[in-house]
Amino acid sequence: MSELKVGVLSCSGEECLGGTISRLATRQVLEELKMVTTVTLCLPLYLAGGQEERNFAKVFPTISVDGCDKLCAKRSTEKYSGKITGFIDVSKIIGKENALNTKIVRNKDLTDEHLQMVDDVASEIVKMISQMSPDSYEGKSFRGCSCGSE
Amino acid sequence: MLEKYAILPCNGLDKCAGVISGEIAKKLCEGKKNEIICPVFYRVAETKYNKMAGEHPVLVIDGCQTRCASKLAAEKNIKISRKVTITEEAKAHNVKINNNLRLLENENALIEIILTALNKTEDKLTIIHAEPSGIYDFEYDTYQHGKFIFRVPRNPEIYYNENDCWAYIIGNHARVGVTDYVQQNLSDILYFTPPDIGGIIDQFGDVGEIESSKSVFELISPVSGKVISINETLVQKPELINENPYELGWMVEIELTDIEGDKELLIGFDKYFEIMKKKVEDLNG
Numbered sequence: 001m002s003e004l005k006v007g008v009l010s011c012s013g014e015e016c017l018g019g020t021i022s023r024l025a026t027r028q029v030l031e032e033l034k035m036v037t038t039v040t041l042c043l044p045l046y047l048a049g050g051q052e053e054r055n056f057a058k059v060f061p062t063i064s065v066d067g068c069d070k071l072c073a074k075r076s077t078e079k080y081s082g083k084i085t086g087f088i089d090v091s092k093i094i095g096k097e098n099a100l101n102t103k104i105v106r107n108k109d110l111t112d113e114h115l116q117m118v119d120d121v122a123s124e125i126v127k128m129i130s131q132m133s134p135d136s137y138e139g140k141s142f143r144g145c146s147c148g149s150e
Numbered sequence: 151m152l153e154k155y156a157i158l159p160c161n162g163l164d165k166c167a168g169v170i171s172g173e174i175a176k177k178l179c180e181g182k183k184n185e186i187i188c189p190v191f192y193r194v195a196e197t198k199y200n201k202m203a204g205e206h207p208v209l210v211i212d213g214c215q216t217r218c219a220s221k222l223a224a225e226k227n228i229k230i231s232r233k234v235t236i237t238e239e240a241k242a243h244n245v246k247i248n249n250n251l252r253l254l255e256n257e258n259a260l261i262e263i264i265l266t267a268l269n270k271t272e273d274k275l276t277i278i279h280a281e282p283s284g285i286y287d288f289e290y291d292t293y294q295h296g297k298f299i300f301r302v303p304r305n306p307e308i309y310y311n312e313n314d315c316w317a318y319i320i321g322n323h324a325r326v327g328v329t330d331y332v333q334q335n336l337s338d339i340l341y342f343t344p345p346d347i348g349g350i351i352d353q354f355g356d357v358g359e360i361e362s363s364k365s366v367f368e369l370i371s372p373v374s375g376k377v378i379s380i381n382e383t384l385v386q387k388p389e390l391i392n393e394n395p396y397e398l399g400w401m402v403e404i405e406l407t408d409i410e411g412d413k414e415l416l417i418g419f420d421k422y423f424e425i426m427k428k429k430v431e432d433l434n435g
Contacts, residue, residue, distance in 0.1 A: 012161055014172065014188040023163060027251050042164030044189045048218035053164075072190050104186065106176045107253065 006129050007062035009041040009053075009073045011090070018067025018090045018099030021114070024107075025090075025121035026065055033126060043073055046080070057081035063128055065121070066090060068099045086128050093120050154183040156202045158228070159211040160219040161189050166247050166257060167213035167236040173253060174211055174234075174261055178268065184209075189222055196226060207231035209268075210321065217307075220321030224409075230321050232268075239264050288396060291423060295430045301330045302423050303396050309413060310422035311354065313370035314429075316396065317416070319409060324373045325400040326357060331426050333395045335433070336362035342388040344380040345402060351375060353412050357402050360391060369401060373412045379403035 010026035013019030030040050039056065046053040056062070057077055063086040064073035074087040091099035094117040105114060159175035162168025178184050185202060192199045208228050212219045212235045223230050240247050245260045253261070288303035307319045314332045317324040333339065341361040351357050357371040358380070381400050384390055391399035406412070417425070 010163060011190060012163055013190040014159070014161060014175070014186045015191040019188070019190070026163065031250060031252070040163050042162045042168065042218075044160050044162045044168070044218045044222075045164050045216060047190065047193050048216070048221045050216070050218075070191070070194060072194050076193070104176050104179055106173065106180075 005039050005056075005060050006037050006085075006132065007039050007041045007056050007060050008065060008125060008129075009043055009046065009057065009062055009077055010065045011067040011073045012043045013067050013072060014104070015102065016068060016099060017101040017103070017105060017114075018094070020067070020105055021094060021099070021117045021121055022065045022067045022073075022088075022090045024110075024118045025125060028118055028122040029125045029129075033122065038129060043076065047076055054080045057084075061085035061132055063087060063125070065125060069096070085132065088121065088124050088128065090121050093117070093124060154185070154206050155209045155231075156187050156199075156206045157184055157209045157211065158187040158189060158192075158203075158219050158223060160213045160217075162213045162218060163251065164216075165214055166249065166251055166253075167240070169213075169251050169253060170236045170247070170257055170261060171211040171213045171219070171234075174236075174264055174268075177261065177265055178209075189219055192222060192226070200226065203228045209233070212236065217320060224319075224321045228322075230323070233321065234264060234268070236260070236264075291419070293423070293427050293430065295427075298334055298430070300334065300426060300430060301396075302419060302426060304419045306418070308396075309372055309416035309418060311370060311372045311416055312422075312425060313354075314426070315370050315372055317372040317404075318396075318400070319373075319406070322406050322409070323378070324375070324404050324406055324409070326369065326371055326373065326402045326404060327400045328360065328367065328369060328391065328395055329422075329426065330395050331429060332367055333392045333399070335364075336360065336367055337364055337392075338362055339388045339391045342381075342384040342391065342401065344382075344385065345377050347377050347380060349377045351377060351404060353408075353415065357404070360388065360401075371402075371404065372416050373404055373406055374408050375404040375406045377402055378405045 008026050011019045011022040041053045058081045064077050065088045066073045068091045077084045157175045159171040160168050161172040175186050187199045209232045210219045210230050214237045245256050288305050290301040291304050293300045310316050314329045317326050339360050339362045343359045345358045351371045353374040356368045358369045360367050
């Protein structure tokens with residue numbers, strides 16, 4: 001049976017705080033906000049050649065969530081799965097200085113400020129998904145199977 | 151860990167094991183000289199991390215058997231000094247990891263176990279499990295001929311030669327062993343004679359032998375490289391090759407020197423499965 005799905009490909013980087021925030025925000029959308037239409041795609045697996053992840057992003061509308069303006073997730077998605085449906089640059093939400101902070105932050109060390117950043121980015125992801133309609137992009141379907149069949 | 155390491159975690163968001171890999175990497179960097187190689191940014195801009203990996207030993211932390219971090223290291227020609235796979239550690243320590251991405255009691259306990267093991271280990275370039283469990287949970291296809299059932303793992307990282315030997319590629323290493331076809335034909339295997347550790351092996355060179363009451367079989371290495379480890383358990387328990395030839399019955403671990411060249415002369419599951427079926431039919435009528 002086909003299902004309504006939107007893929008979210010998070011930066012998942014460790015280079016700077018933006019990666020941490022993008023990853024946590026994506027998880028918040030999936031785990032806490034429980035958007036049933038959302039599927040997280042694993043960027044390291046996607047980059048390593050994961051065909052399921054790449055096929056999913058080819059067939060289903062997918063948005064990228066990047067930690068900084070290097071836009072690793074967006075560029076990778078476009079390279080391997082074609083046009084992306086939407087993208088979020090976390091540095092534009094939390095500020096470039098914050099996003100590029102290279103101090104590693106573990107989950108237990110998250111401050112209220114960090115958690116607010118996660119909330120803000122998660123809200124943007126939800127907003128973007130909510131605004132998507134089948135007419136807002138070309139060539140991809142809300143319904144289908146990640147094997148490529150409709 | 152006395153020396154400074156460059157740590158390459160898979161950092162995946164596909165499974166909890168990926169999240170654990172990232173957490174361990176971060177903990178290893180707390181108050182220490184270790185540095186993280188970002189598996190995502192490394193794909194985009196490699197100069198910084200190539201330098202880091204060239205100057206320091208590299209610890210690879212894979213979340214699961216997909217081994218994204220190991221594959222990345224192999225693509226970048228990084229020499230892996232130490233390696234941890236979270237799902238293997240969980241199995242070895244009988245810790246059940248949850249299915250979502252949260253780090254709860256079990257996951258945190260596993261993190262502490264792995265960190266303790268890493269910190270205890272002497273600072274020499276070894277893989278944490280010199281004798282890894284060898285349990286991979288491969289998916290198998292089977293071919294039945296009479297009462298015999300021949301199993302072959304369907305895994306894109308396993309390559310075969312027509313001598314009925316397999317190589318499971320893990321980063322820049324490969325585990326090597328014999329197929330189910332060999333062990334069934336030999337029947338009860340009584341002896342395993344391993345090669346010397348440190349020996350240089352050519353592709354299709356001998357890399358140990360096994361002997362049953364019926365015959366002696368020389369393991370023909372599908373890959374070239376240096377022998378870095380042997381499955382010592384088989385010396386005492388060669389019957390493991392009969393019981394589980396692709397996992398517990400792995401025989402030799404080789405550090406690869408030319409895997410891309412080697413692959414040109416190897417075959418994957420589909421072709422080997424057909425060859426094996428024909429051999430079975432020819433042999434048994």
